[in-house]
Structures are given as structure tokens and as C-alpha cells.
Amino acid sequence: MRTTDNPPPAPLISLPDSLAALATRPGDSDYENVRHTYTRTGSPAAVLRVRTPHDIAAALAQARTARVPLTVRSGGHGISGRSTNDGGIVVDLSGLNAVQVLDARSGLVRVSAGARWGDVAASLAPYGLALSSGDTGDVGVGGLATAGGLGLMSRLHGLTVDHMRAAELVLADGSRVRTDADHDPDLFWAVRGAGANFGVATAFEFQAMPMGDVIAAVTVFDAADTAAFLTRWGAAVTAAPRTVTSFLTLMRGPDGKPVAQTMTVHAGTDTEMALEALTPVLSAGPVLQRQAFVTPYHRLVPTAHAAHYAQQPLTVSRSGLLEHITEPAAAAIASVLVAGKAPMVQLRSVGGAVNDTPATAMAYAHRTQNFSLMAATVPARRDALDQQWERVYPHLKGLYLSFETGTGRRQLQDAFPGAVLDRLMVLKSRYDPDHVFDNNFALPSADLPG
Ligand SMILES: Cc1cc2nc3c(=O)[nH]c(=O)nc-3n(C[C@H](O)[C@H](O)[C@H](O)COP(=O)(O)OP(=O)(O)OC[C@H]3O[C@@H](n4cnc5c(N)ncnc54)[C@H](O)[C@@H]3O)c2cc1C
Known part of the structure; x- marks a missing residue:
């Protein structure tokens, strides 16, 4: 078994001077701080802290020439852990972290992909603006905004991608593109849900929402009667007004x-x-502890910018979306924890405004569900979790890729149902015919005539 103390040797690769100046390589004093992610250890040959789209294009070309793995990293918080590698090039966007308010009145903002969502929240707060983006400030903009973004205000404001107005990318051939509803609309459709398959996103424009303080409640429930508790909590969340979003x-x-x-x-x-x-949500079960407070939204998602050393040991996760937490679904979910197959199960409410957007509007197509479910465990318990997950699976409808570590065909089909996957495969053939961006939930190409 590989550990941080016993990594495989990272081969040296030669880099042109322009890239060597950006590189952290084995032996460099900072290498330990950049080689790993939140969930995985890695031994890349070079982590390139890119500053411009031109640097990114050069890095893509270099990975091709040297025939080494290519990985894209924004915040390094990817749950599937694919933002480091062994022996390859990591394109690290953390230096591209600007947050600009383009128009304070309309809420139009431009956010670079390497920023962390906590920094985005803190930067928008003085303007009375916010974007609902997730529960963790250290998560990077690039990984979340190319997949979906289930946030602490999702039921009122929808997903993060629902607020995207434009995206800037470096494509596989090194070209730069700015895509929006009027320019390369197919690409804009694909970026909002399957973005990692199509290029390196460098920046996004979002329509932020006016936002003052929020009221937050952190509650610890006795959930010994687990299935009954989950059923009550689920029903209360579904019935709550859209102002309420709850993560469990x-x-x-x-x-x-x-x-x-x-x-x-x-x-x-x-x-x-x-x-x-x-x-009703806070009375879903016997309360062991409760704290409720009024707070500026950004204080709920602080960012620490701590170095990554694969500090999260629960690196195997199974995930899916649910329309309702019915009694049988709750029993199946409860069994995952109760039978000891996963030490942690999470549910995030979606629904509300998330379901106002038509399913065809973008590659993230799940617009009838009310909950996102994840169960996480250690690698040694993977098979046990998989076995138990088969009890849960019939209750699921679709998948949000960001909480899943399995990257097989079933996951792709669940994430991109029916015609969505067909359309993505056609677009994959058009925008990434050589499969440069196949590191994470790789889409197959469609067989295009000619
Ligand atoms: C503690 C924790 C809490 C979380 N909470 C939430 C939550 O509440 N809601 C939610 O929606 N998600 C949540 N997530 C999931 C999170 O959105 C994803 O894991 C996301 O991919 C992390 O983004 P990142 O930039 O930090 O990831 P990275 O590790 O940097 O990248 C992950 C993957 O995203 C792709 N990628 C990253 N940057 C780019 C880019 N610029 N262009 C193209 N592709 C790119 C690559 O495939 C990469 O392998 C959480 C994750 C963690 C670890």
C-alpha cells in the first residue's frame, strides 16, 4: 500500500523554460505542499502554477509531447480525488483567483477558477451579494462550477451553475474560448454539469443574488431510530418554504x-x-444540541487555505439523488450506517428553485429531485459499501457526480440520463476528440460520420 511516506518515485520530465519557471517538482522545498489533494496522495512530475491561458495551453502541449498524465486542479477538494497524479503534469489554477464585481447593481460577477468559494463569498459580501455554492469554503470554484453546485441556499436560489452567464476555457488544442448562451451555446450547455470533460475553465461570469444576513441553525439529533428520523426530516424539508435549505x-x-x-x-x-x-425541520427528532444564530452568509463558508495531505480518509463514496425520502428509502439509507458499511452518510436538500430550471437547459439535468445522498467509507470497506448500496440504489433517481468516486459507465448514465449523455458524447467528439480531458468521469465519444 502506498502512503505519503512511501510514494512511488516521480520521474523527471523536461520542461521548456517558460513552464519550468512555474513548476514545483520532486525535490523542491514546496513540493510536499502541492503534490497531494484533500483526498489523495500523489507524486506528479510537475505541478505547474499557471498564471495565464497561454501557460495552460503550453502545459497541455507539454503533457501531450511527453505523453504523461494530465490533471487539472482548482481547489484540490475533488471528492473523486483526481486533481493529482503520479508522474504527470498537474495544471494548478490556484493563482488564478480573482473575484471581480462587474456590475454591483445587476450582480454580475467574474470569478477565476482557482478561487475558493469562501473567498468568493467574502469578496461579494461588501456588495450585499452572494452565490449559493456549497457548504465548504475551501472547495474550489473550478471543480464545483463545472459540475453543479448544491449550496446552503439552493432551495431559494438554485444551483451555482444556474447562475452562470459565461465561461472562459482553454480547449484541448490550446485555443481560448469564451462561451455563453449566444457563443458556442452547445459548449456552454456542456460546461454546466460536465465541464471537466471539455477543457480547462479559467473563469466564469455569474449573476449573484442580493443577500443580507441569514439565520442558521446547527442541530444535533438523536437518530437512534434512524429510518423514522430520516423520513420525518425529509418530509419536513420538502414541505418547508424555499428560504430553507438543510444539509444533514x-x-x-x-x-x-x-x-x-x-x-x-x-x-x-x-x-x-x-x-x-x-x-418543523428542527423538530424532526429528539434534539441533543442546538445553536441558532444570525450571520452574514460568508461566515458560514470560511476558508483556511490549508495545505493538502490527503487528510480525508473516507475516500470511497457512493452517491445518488432522491425525489423523496420515503419510508423504504429511509430504511435502505439507514441500513448503510447501521450495518456499519459507511461511517458517514450525508443528505443535502435540493429541490425548490433548483427544479425551476428545465432539465434540458444544461448538462446538469436533474430537476425533479429533492435530495442528494452520499455515503463515504475507507477503501478497505469499498466492497461492503457497494453491496449495501444495492439496497439503496433502487430508490435513487440520478446522480450528482461531485459526491461520487466511482467513474464507471453506470455513474455516467445516472449523471447524464438518456439524451443528455448522447448529446455530451457528440460534443466530446467535437471539442475533445483526442480525449485530453479524460481524467475524471471520462465521456466516450460518439461515432461521428466523417
Ligand atoms: C469537504 C467537502 C465538501 C463539499 N461540499 C459540497 C457542497 O456542499 N456542494 C457541492 O456541490 N459540492 C460539494 N463538494 C464537492 C465539490 O464540489 C467537488 O468535489 C469539486 O470538484 C471540488 O472542486 P475543487 O476545484 O476544489 O476540486 P479539484 O480537486 O481541484 O478538482 C476536481 C476535479 O474537477 C475538475 N476541475 C477542477 N478545476 C477545473 C477547471 N478549472 N476546469 C475544468 N475542470 C476542472 C477536474 O476534473 C478535477 O479532477 C464538497 C467537497 C468536499 C471535499
């Missing part, structure tokens, strides 16, 4: 019994409205 983590408490910790956000500060909206 199910695990074992200190006494070994299941507990559920929820982060529930009411996007607004009217305490009477908040009380009415939140009470």
Missing part, C-alpha cells in the same frame, strides 16, 4: 448510537418568518 450528516455518536447533525439555513433575517419556516 449521519454518523455514530460517542456512545455508538446514530446521531444526525444538520446545518439548516433560512435565507433571511425576519425571525418570526424564520421560526415558522424552520420549526
Whole structure:
């Protein structure tokens, strides 16, 4: 087994001077700080901290010439862990981290792909603006914005990609493109859900929302009667007004019994409205601890910018979307934790405004579901989790790739149902015919005549 102390030797590759100046390589003092990600150890031959699209094009060309693996990294928080490699080139976008408010009145903002969402939130706050983007400030813009973005205000504001107005990319052939609804609309459709397959996104324009303070409640429930608790919580969240979004983590408490910790956000500060909206969700089970507070949104998603050393040991996850947490679905989900197949199960509410967008609008096509589910475990328990997951699977409808580590055909078909996958395969043939961007959930090409 490979550990951080016992990595395979990273071969040296020769780089032109322009790239060598950006490279951190084995033996460099900073190498330990850049070689790994949040979930995986890696031994890349070079981590290139690119500054411009031109650097990215040169890095793509170099990876091709040297025939080494190519990996794209924004925040390094990818759950599938594919933003490092062994012996290849990592295109590290962390230096491209600008957040610009283009028009404070309309909320149009431009965000570079290497920024972290916590920094985006902090930068937009002085303008009274926010983007709902996820529960963790250290997650990078590039990985999340090319996949979806289920955030703490999703039920009110939709997904992060629903607010995207344009994307700037470096394509496989090194060319730069700015795509939006009027320019390369097929590519713009694909980027919003399957972006990692089509190029290196360098920046995005988003329509941010006006946002003041929010009311947040962190609650720990006794979830010993796990299935009944999940059913009640699910029903309460589905019935709640859109101002309410709730994320739940199910695990074992200190006494070994299941507990559920929820982060529930009411996007607004009217305490009477908040009380009415939140009470059913916060009463879904016996409460062990509760803290509720009024806070600027950005304080919920702080960023630490800590170096990555594969600090997350639960590196195998199975995931799916659900329309409702029915009693049988809750029983199947509960069994994953109760039978000891995964130490952590998470549910994130979607629904509400997420389901206002037509399923055909972009590659992220899941517009009837109310919950995203993930169960995570250590690699040694992968088979046990997979076996138990087969009980859960019939209750699922679709998949959000960002919480899944399996990258097989089934995952692709669930993430991109029916005609969505067909269209993506045709676009893959057009934009990435040589499969340069196949590192993460690789799409097959369609057989195009000619
Ligand atoms: C602790 C934690 C909490 C999370 N919470 C949420 C949540 O609440 N909601 C949610 O939606 N997601 C959440 N996620 C999932 C997260 O959105 C994805 O893992 C995302 O890919 C991380 O983005 P990153 O830039 O940090 O990843 P990286 O590790 O840098 O990249 C991951 C992958 O994304 C692709 N990629 C990255 N940057 C680019 C780019 N610029 N252009 C093209 N492709 C690129 C590459 O395929 C890469 O392998 C969470 C993840 C973690 C670890």
C-alpha cells in the first residue's frame, strides 16, 4: 500500500523554460505542499502554477509531447480525488483567483477558477451579494462550477451553475474560448454539469443574488431510530418554504448510537418568518444540541487555505439523488450506517428553485429531485459499501457526480440520463476528440460520420 511516506518515485520530465519557471517538482522545498489533494496522495512530475491561458495551453502541449498524465486542479477538494497524479503534469489554477464585481447593481460577477468559494463569498459580501455554492469554503470554484453546485441556499436560489452567464476555457488544442448562451451555446450547455470533460475553465461570469444576513441553525439529533428520523426530516424539508435549505450528516455518536447533525439555513433575517419556516425541520427528532444564530452568509463558508495531505480518509463514496425520502428509502439509507458499511452518510436538500430550471437547459439535468445522498467509507470497506448500496440504489433517481468516486459507465448514465449523455458524447467528439480531458468521469465519444 502506498502512503505519503512511501510514494512511488516521480520521474523527471523536461520542461521548456517558460513552464519550468512555474513548476514545483520532486525535490523542491514546496513540493510536499502541492503534490497531494484533500483526498489523495500523489507524486506528479510537475505541478505547474499557471498564471495565464497561454501557460495552460503550453502545459497541455507539454503533457501531450511527453505523453504523461494530465490533471487539472482548482481547489484540490475533488471528492473523486483526481486533481493529482503520479508522474504527470498537474495544471494548478490556484493563482488564478480573482473575484471581480462587474456590475454591483445587476450582480454580475467574474470569478477565476482557482478561487475558493469562501473567498468568493467574502469578496461579494461588501456588495450585499452572494452565490449559493456549497457548504465548504475551501472547495474550489473550478471543480464545483463545472459540475453543479448544491449550496446552503439552493432551495431559494438554485444551483451555482444556474447562475452562470459565461465561461472562459482553454480547449484541448490550446485555443481560448469564451462561451455563453449566444457563443458556442452547445459548449456552454456542456460546461454546466460536465465541464471537466471539455477543457480547462479559467473563469466564469455569474449573476449573484442580493443577500443580507441569514439565520442558521446547527442541530444535533438523536437518530437512534434512524429510518423514522430520516423520513420525518425529509418530509419536513420538502414541505418547508424555499428560504430553507438543510444539509444533514449521519454518523455514530460517542456512545455508538446514530446521531444526525444538520446545518439548516433560512435565507433571511425576519425571525418570526424564520421560526415558522424552520420549526418543523428542527423538530424532526429528539434534539441533543442546538445553536441558532444570525450571520452574514460568508461566515458560514470560511476558508483556511490549508495545505493538502490527503487528510480525508473516507475516500470511497457512493452517491445518488432522491425525489423523496420515503419510508423504504429511509430504511435502505439507514441500513448503510447501521450495518456499519459507511461511517458517514450525508443528505443535502435540493429541490425548490433548483427544479425551476428545465432539465434540458444544461448538462446538469436533474430537476425533479429533492435530495442528494452520499455515503463515504475507507477503501478497505469499498466492497461492503457497494453491496449495501444495492439496497439503496433502487430508490435513487440520478446522480450528482461531485459526491461520487466511482467513474464507471453506470455513474455516467445516472449523471447524464438518456439524451443528455448522447448529446455530451457528440460534443466530446467535437471539442475533445483526442480525449485530453479524460481524467475524471471520462465521456466516450460518439461515432461521428466523417
Ligand atoms: C469537504 C467537502 C465538501 C463539499 N461540499 C459540497 C457542497 O456542499 N456542494 C457541492 O456541490 N459540492 C460539494 N463538494 C464537492 C465539490 O464540489 C467537488 O468535489 C469539486 O470538484 C471540488 O472542486 P475543487 O476545484 O476544489 O476540486 P479539484 O480537486 O481541484 O478538482 C476536481 C476535479 O474537477 C475538475 N476541475 C477542477 N478545476 C477545473 C477547471 N478549472 N476546469 C475544468 N475542470 C476542472 C477536474 O476534473 C478535477 O479532477 C464538497 C467537497 C468536499 C471535499
